[in-house]
Amino acid sequence: MDDPKQIPAQIVLQMAPDPATSSDDRGGAGIDLAVAFDYLDMVRSRLWLALSVPVLLVAIAFGYLHYTTPKYESSSQLQIQLKPMRVSGVDTSTYDPMASGGSAQNYSDSVNTEIELMQTPEVLNGAFEMLNLAADPEFVVGNPVGVLASNLTIAQKRRTFLITVAYRSTDPQKAARIANALGDLYVQNYQERKREVAGGGMDRLSEQLESIAKARDEAQIALSEFKSKHAVMDLDYERELRAKRISALTETLITAEIEERAAQDTVDTITEWHTQGHVGAVVELLSNPFATTFRQEQLRMQMDLPELLRTYGREHSKVQTQEAIIANLRKAIDDEIESSLVGLRLKAEGRAKGRQVVTDAIKAIEAELVALDAFSSDYSRLKDTYSAAETAYRKVIARLSDMKISTHTDDFEGNDFLRVVRRAVPNLSPVSPRRTRTLALALILGVGLGAGGCIFLGLLDTSVKDQDEVVRCFGDTVVLGSLPAIAEGESELVAVEKPLSLLAEAFRGIRTSLSLCLAGRNERCFAVTSSEPGGGKTTVALNLAIALAREKPRVLLLECDMRRPRLRNLLGDALPVDAAVGVSKVLIGDCELRDVVGHLEGLPNLDIALCGPVPPNPAELMSSDRFHQVLAAAKEVYDYVILDSPPLLHVADAAILAGAGVPLLFVVRLFRTTRHDLRLAKERLHTIQAKCAGLLINNAEVPKRNRYGYYRYGRYYRKGYGAGHGYGYGYGEDAPKATDGGLADGGSSGGRSAR
Numbered sequence: 001m002d003d004p005k006q007i008p009a010q011i012v013l014q015m016a017p018d019p020a021t022s023s024d025d026r027g028g029a030g031i032d033l034a035v036a037f038d039y040l041d042m043v044r045s046r047l048w049l050a051l052s053v054p055v056l057l058v059a060i061a062f063g064y065l066h067y068t069t070p071k072y073e074s075s076s077q078l079q080i081q082l083k084p085m086r087v088s089g090v091d092t093s094t095y096d097p098m099a100s101g102g103s104a105q106n107y108s109d110s111v112n113t114e115i116e117l118m119q120t121p122e123v124l125n126g127a128f129e130m131l132n133l134a135a136d137p138e139f140v141v142g143n144p145v146g147v148l149a150s151n152l153t154i155a156q157k158r159r160t161f162l163i164t165v166a167y168r169s170t171d172p173q174k175a176a177r178i179a180n181a182l183g184d185l186y187v188q189n190y191q192e193r194k195r196e197v198a199g200g201g202m203d204r205l206s207e208q209l210e211s212i213a214k215a216r217d218e219a220q221i222a223l224s225e226f227k228s229k230h231a232v233m234d235l236d237y238e239r240e241l242r243a244k245r246i247s248a249l250t251e252t253l254i255t256a257e258i259e260e261r262a263a264q265d266t267v268d269t270i271t272e273w274h275t276q277g278h279v280g281a282v283v284e285l286l287s288n289p290f291a292t293t294f295r296q297e298q299l300r301m302q303m304d305l306p307e308l309l310r311t312y313g314r315e316h317s318k319v320q321t322q323e324a325i326i327a328n329l330r331k332a333i334d335d336e337i338e339s340s341l342v343g344l345r346l347k348a349e350g351r352a353k354g355r356q357v358v359t360d361a362i363k364a365i366e367a368e369l370v371a372l373d374a375f376s377s378d379y380s381r382l383k384d385t386y387s388a389a390e391t392a393y394r395k396v397i398a399r400l401s402d403m404k405i406s407t408h409t410d411d412f413e414g415n416d417f418l419r420v421v422r423r424a425v426p427n428l429s430p431v432s433p434r435r436t437r438t439l440a441l442a443l444i445l446g447v448g449l450g451a452g453g454c455i456f457l458g459l460l461d462t463s464v465k466d467q468d469e470v471v472r473c474f475g476d477t478v479v480l481g482s483l484p485a486i487a488e489g490e491s492e493l494v495a496v497e498k499p500l501s502l503l504a505e506a507f508r509g510i511r512t513s514l515s516l517c518l519a520g521r522n523e524r525c526f527a528v529t530s531s532e533p534g535g536g537k538t539t540v541a542l543n544l545a546i547a548l549a550r551e552k553p554r555v556l557l558l559e560c561d562m563r564r565p566r567l568r569n570l571l572g573d574a575l576p577v578d579a580a581v582g583v584s585k586v587l588i589g590d591c592e593l594r595d596v597v598g599h600l601e602g603l604p605n606l607d608i609a610l611c612g613p614v615p616p617n618p619a620e621l622m623s624s625d626r627f628h629q630v631l632a633a634a635k636e637v638y639d640y641v642i643l644d645s646p647p648l649l650h651v652a653d654a655a656i657l658a659g660a661g662v663p664l665l666f667v668v669r670l671f672r673t674t675r676h677d678l679r680l681a682k683e684r685l686h687t688i689q690a691k692c693a694g695l696l697i698n699n700a701e702v703p704k705r706n707r708y709g710y711y712r713y714g715r716y717y718r719k720g721y722g723a724g725h726g727y728g729y730g731y732g733e734d735a736p737k738a739t740d741g742g743l744a745d746g747g748s749s750g751g752r753s754a755r
Contacts, residue, residue, distance in 0.1 A: 038465075042458030043451050050454050054446025061442035070430035074176035075166035076183040077157075077422040080111050114418060115154050115163060118186050124148050126189070127182050138170065152182070162421070172426040179424035190418050205400045212396055216389035223382045238372060246365050253358040260351030267344045274337055282337055291336035298329040462674045467697050470668050473678050478517060480665070480694035481510035483540065492539045492570055496546055496600065507547040510696065514544075517694060523663055525635055526693055527560070527643040529654040530667040531681040536698040537667045538566045541644040544665075549606035553639030556597070557608045558583055560653065561646045562618035565611035574600055575608055582612015586630055587621040593630055607638070618646075622656045631660070648681050658690030669698040 043050050117123070124145050133139050139147050153166040165183050169175040273282045283291045301322055308319045464470060467482060483506050486492060494503040518524075528541035538561065545557040559567045562584055567575075577598035585591050586609070597607040615621055634641045643662065646653040658664055664685070668678065685692055 039455055039458075041465075043454040046454040046457060049457075050447075050450040053450035053453065054443055057442040057446035057449070058439065061438050065433055065435055065438060068433050069170050071151075071168045071170055071432045072172035072175050072427055072429070073166055073168045073431045074172065074179045074424040074427050075164050076179045076420060076424040078163040078165065078183055078187070079419055079421045080114065080161040080163065111156050111161060111163065114190075115156065118154050118163075118165070118182070119149065119152065121145060123182070123186055123189060124152075127178065127185050130185060131178060131181050133178075136174075138174075148178075165424075167424075168431065172428055176424040176426045183420050183423075187418055187420055205396050209393070209396050209400065212389060212393050216386065216393050219382065219386035219389050223379075223386050226379060226382055239369065242365050242369055242372075246362055246369075249358050249362050249365070253355060253362065256351055256355040256358060260348055260355055263344055263348035263351055267341060267348060270337070270341055270344070279333060279337075283333065286337065286340045288336050288340050291333050291340070294329050294333045294336065298326055298333065301326050301329070462676065463671050464668065464673050464675060464678055465670060467670075467700065469675065470678065470695060470697060473675075473682055474666075474692070474695060477666075477692050478694045480513045480517065480696055481506060482697040482700035483507070483510075483536075485699045486539070492542070493546075493574070494543060496574075496603075504543075504547075507543045508550075510544060511547040511551070514548075514694070523693065524639055525631065525641040525643070525662055526665050527645040527654065527657045527662045528665045528667060528696075529645045529648050529657075530669065531649050531673055531677040532647050533564070533650065534672060535647070535667045535669040537647070538570065538644050540665075540667050540696055540698065541642050542567065542570060545606055545608075545640070545642045546600070546603060548640050548642075549603050552605055554637065555606050555640045555642065556634050556638040557606065557642045557644065558634070559609060559611040560622065560643045560657070562611050562615055562621065562653070563646055563651060565614065567608065567610050567644065571600070571608070575610070577608075577610060579610070580613065582610045584612040584615045584618075584621065586612075587624060587626050588615070589626060593634065619652050619656060622653050623660075628660060631662075648684055649677060655684070655688045655690070658685070658688050661691070663691040663693035665693055665696055667696045667698050670700055672699065 128134070128139075128145060128148060133144065133148070151168040153164075153168075155164055155166075156162070157164055165179050167175050167179040167182070169178065270282050270286065280295065283295045305319070305322050305326070308316070308322055312319050314320075467479060471479060484502055486494065486503065494501050494507075498504055528537045528544070530537040541557060545555050549555040557567075559565050560583065568579065575598045577596065581591055581596045583596065586593050586596055593609060596612065597609045600606060600608070621627060631641070643657060645657050645664075648654045648664075648666075654664070666681070666685075
């Protein structure tokens, strides 16, 4: 009966969703969902830490709540009045430190001042003595006033003028009593301070009143004597009066200058026109009625003269008489023009004299102002001194009257600056500790610290976690298959002892993948190596040789790790060979390869050559001609030659094998091989120009949540669920045993699977 059909592990891996698939192909979850699963893996792999931290913090919280004495808080409220009674004198800061302006900042400063005054040692000592707290056990140890202050809280309620006085104690009745006592005591203390301020201020004002009155009288006498000496009633009035006179005279002066200039311009114009013979224009400008009449008559007779000359001739008496009249009229016009010019000149001279008079008057007034300025500073000083003394005197009299009224008033409630508006009552609900909040906070903090610690430790772990990282590092190198982890206590000879297990099936898949990769290539010799010890290379080499031997070709497994050989420990009594002989003896020429090989029961096609005695110079043996001869002879006899070689990064043996042309099967153990080691191995392979036949991913089943669908079936295989899931036969330890000593592949006693 033929073996059932084997599905290569590499092919089965492709049935799962590709981790590199875009987020659009997976419904938008994409990388964010993968990262979230990674963080979840970090927490699940360290679940003990994630659970122990919150349990520890909750236990500490329970202990704290159990051993802590509960405290109760009671509070009273005091109100700050917006209109404090002012009892100050001239200097507000001197007589009333509590008085303030109307601004919000000043009110806030006043409230803060009162809060600080409530917590002074004087107030606390007074409350301590008034309540007789010396016998209270709470105040016996340490500083009693310090204990009182440590449990006291005084604060302003936001956006109000209310002050809350709160006190905490193990007794709710005592907390209310102390809160009320502190409020009452401070109000009483404030009223006493207020009366003291009023009384002290009145005494000081009385002392200052006499000196202020004397200074005022002296200033008044000095001012009066100054006015009498300089004959002035009020210097400011005198200045204002002279300024008005100067203003009026200046207007008169301007008018006189304008009229003088106009008269002179008229005289000059008439003289110039008359000289040039423009008599008509001059007469028109002067507006002289006689000159105008004479001018009209002259023009009329001149118009009649040409007619008379034609009629009578020039020698006629009428013509001569007409000419004589015209000459007389011309002379009369000239006389009138001259007379008008004389009048205009006299008028211009009068305007000039008036202008000079006004100018002299202005200069005299200015001289008077200069004389006033000479003693104006003395006058201003005397006047200001008297005004300041009078103002101070009136203020002192007014404040003194207010203070007398306040001193004789016993009830301050109507004008009080500070008063109690709500008294404290016992509060039976403890404010410390709060059980629910403390436990919830401990739980939340524990969960956060536990998960954060797991993630932090996970981020510190630089080991390779999945196949994607290996593929990204090695690039085009093919992944032949992935191997799940071997359970703790389970034998590493799974291909022999449990041929139907998931791990054995994985090796069969690797065998098939290897056969497919080598199709058409003449490669039948491989060296199995890893980057560091503990990668599982020896287990992989042994089980891969067993899987290859089940296909009935001849397979040789050479243990070339001559520094830390492990095959003897893995096989034990299953391989009956002499430990005194092995590959090391063959390489030094003491025996032949056929003399050191052994066989496992039920696998006659598999020859295993152990290391034998550990040589002192394994690298020299691996690079010797004898090794190349032995290897060449083995290739001629066997279909597959598997070499278990040392780690690549620690010793040079694997590099020597690669230099000899032996392809490497590189084993990467997830969750142990670090990214740094992986990069170094890649660089080492590139440096020695080694041929890497493929990658084998070991320990791929950790953690239990995998991204590769093939390995998700592992838990079902181990439990015996299902009957092969379409593979044609069942898995699990409950499957029927093989008839050929448990070594048959897939329960078959004969036949060969298709390569």
